[in-house]
Amino acid sequence: MRKTKVLLASSEVVPFAKVGGLADVAGSLPKALIGHNIDIRVVMPKYRDIPSIFKDKMEYICHFFVDIGWRHQYCGVFKLVYENITYYFIDNAYYFDRKGLYGHYDECEQFTYFTRAFIEMLPHINFKPDIIHCNDWQTALTGFYLKESYNNNPFYSEIKTVYTIHNLKYQGVFPKEVLPDILGIDWKHFNSNSLEFYDSVNFMKAGILFSDVVNTVSPTYSQEVLTEYYGEKLNYCLKDRLQAFSGILNGIDYDIFNPETDKEIYQNYSASDISGKYTNKRELQKLLNLPLKAEVPIISIISRLVDQKGLDLIEYVLNELLSEDLQLIILGTGEKKYEDMFRHYAKLYPDKISANLAFNADLAQKIYSGSDLFLMPSLFEPCGLSQLISLRYGTIPIVRETGGLKDTVKPYNEFDDTGYGFTFSSYNAHDMLYTIRRALSIYKDTQTFSKLVKRAMQLDYSWNSSGKEYSKLYQELLEK
Numbered sequence: 001m002r003k004t005k006v007l008l009a010s011s012e013v014v015p016f017a018k019v020g021g022l023a024d025v026a027g028s029l030p031k032a033l034i035g036h037n038i039d040i041r042v043v044m045p046k047y048r049d050i051p052s053i054f055k056d057k058m059e060y061i062c063h064f065f066v067d068i069g070w071r072h073q074y075c076g077v078f079k080l081v082y083e084n085i086t087y088y089f090i091d092n093a094y095y096f097d098r099k100g101l102y103g104h105y106d107e108c109e110q111f112t113y114f115t116r117a118f119i120e121m122l123p124h125i126n127f128k129p130d131i132i133h134c135n136d137w138q139t140a141l142t143g144f145y146l147k148e149s150y151n152n153n154p155f156y157s158e159i160k161t162v163y164t165i166h167n168l169k170y171q172g173v174f175p176k177e178v179l180p181d182i183l184g185i186d187w188k189h190f191n192s193n194s195l196e197f198y199d200s201v202n203f204m205k206a207g208i209l210f211s212d213v214v215n216t217v218s219p220t221y222s223q224e225v226l227t228e229y230y231g232e233k234l235n236y237c238l239k240d241r242l243q244a245f246s247g248i249l250n251g252i253d254y255d256i257f258n259p260e261t262d263k264e265i266y267q268n269y270s271a272s273d274i275s276g277k278y279t280n281k282r283e284l285q286k287l288l289n290l291p292l293k294a295e296v297p298i299i300s301i302i303s304r305l306v307d308q309k310g311l312d313l314i315e316y317v318l319n320e321l322l323s324e325d326l327q328l329i330i331l332g333t334g335e336k337k338y339e340d341m342f343r344h345y346a347k348l349y350p351d352k353i354s355a356n357l358a359f360n361a362d363l364a365q366k367i368y369s370g371s372d373l374f375l376m377p378s379l380f381e382p383c384g385l386s387q388l389i390s391l392r393y394g395t396i397p398i399v400r401e402t403g404g405l406k407d408t409v410k411p412y413n414e415f416d417d418t419g420y421g422f423t424f425s426s427y428n429a430h431d432m433l434y435t436i437r438r439a440l441s442i443y444k445d446t447q448t449f450s451k452l453v454k455r456a457m458q459l460d461y462s463w464n465s466s467g468k469e470y471s472k473l474y475q476e477l478l479e480k
């Protein structure tokens, strides 16, 4: 049987460049699809920040030129086969030889260029995918371009598009003037049924309206975004595509996130023998200058420090929370107000809070493995990977019941002895505090708590089932 050919386009991909969960997904979904008779290849920008161990092995394939506004821009294509997956890297020093992935003044032009570049790359590399799977706002224009700009070229006429929304909040909204100047699109498309959005241009809206199917990263979030509260002003647009819209839960890479083999942690352990977890806890306390107390619970937070993550709830009750006998570890960067808050409290309570205001993947693993509880009280959460990683490492999550958190963290019920986490539903600081206190009281019952740890570690949130669902989504799309 002929393999289905898919090009997955993403602005970040693990292990080459990562800012958030999108990179994890783009890095692990392809591996999960190999066994499903799918020839999946991945394309991303050739950023300066990609480690040289990868850059040195890339092979130059070809180059051509892409028209972007009035510019005629060079586009080099490099290739690397890594762990049996073919990756293409779009090379242009002007757009990608920069520090950091995002936040430059010309993101609109940068990612319009990227999108046009990988569309135009296809005939040059002689790869005609059945499907282009694009992700988030950076590659959202793909479906629009295929339908409106490349439709007269027979090479492109049969290519279908899947569009995955990883976070509806980041939409790629730019002043309307970019339409002709950068996107090269006629003003006739500046209307409410197309790219216009409150007198601006919205990339994500284009992705929703012009892709053949659209999905987001958990079933609950796919329902929530249809409402005013979670819909970020695109709920009506999503409702228009209801027949083509679904929610598929993300997984995590169980080879990378594996407490039995993880090289970043002090001692490996498994669900059948969790004793190594206690060594990790002690070493973590040592590393972060916290009192070496085995019996005191460690609650950790590993997160971007932004409003989405529910940090204002923590701010509201932090004094009360710190009156409990616990240790709190934070790893994250983000908004200054939250960084300042954790810095301030870490000075006030050096024996209780360790504030690590950095992005540090190695330290993250040490924290996941050495903590007892993981706090994630998000305002909204499309899927969330951190709670899945913490479950895998037997660190019990305390979460708000929203989006993917609701789909993945089953609350512990002591009456029928089910579940493995602690959850609350209203976005309310004292509801959160009450839930944390309940978790702390269960923690004191060591027998019950270690039962929860083992139960969490035995769950399967790998890509196995999500990979199957994406494979099904592709097949159904091709049969339409």
Ligand code: ADP
Residues within 6 Å of the ligand: 019, 020, 021, 022, 024, 302, 303, 304, 331, 332, 333, 358, 359, 360, 361, 364, 383, 384, 385, 386, 387, 389
């Ligand atoms: P989001 O994509 O909204 O940031 P997710 O929970 O989906 O949130 O994914 C976040 C990922 O980034 C997780 O793998 C988490 O461990 C990692 N992460 C977040 N902040 C940091 C940090 N400061 N240092 C290391 N890893 C981090």
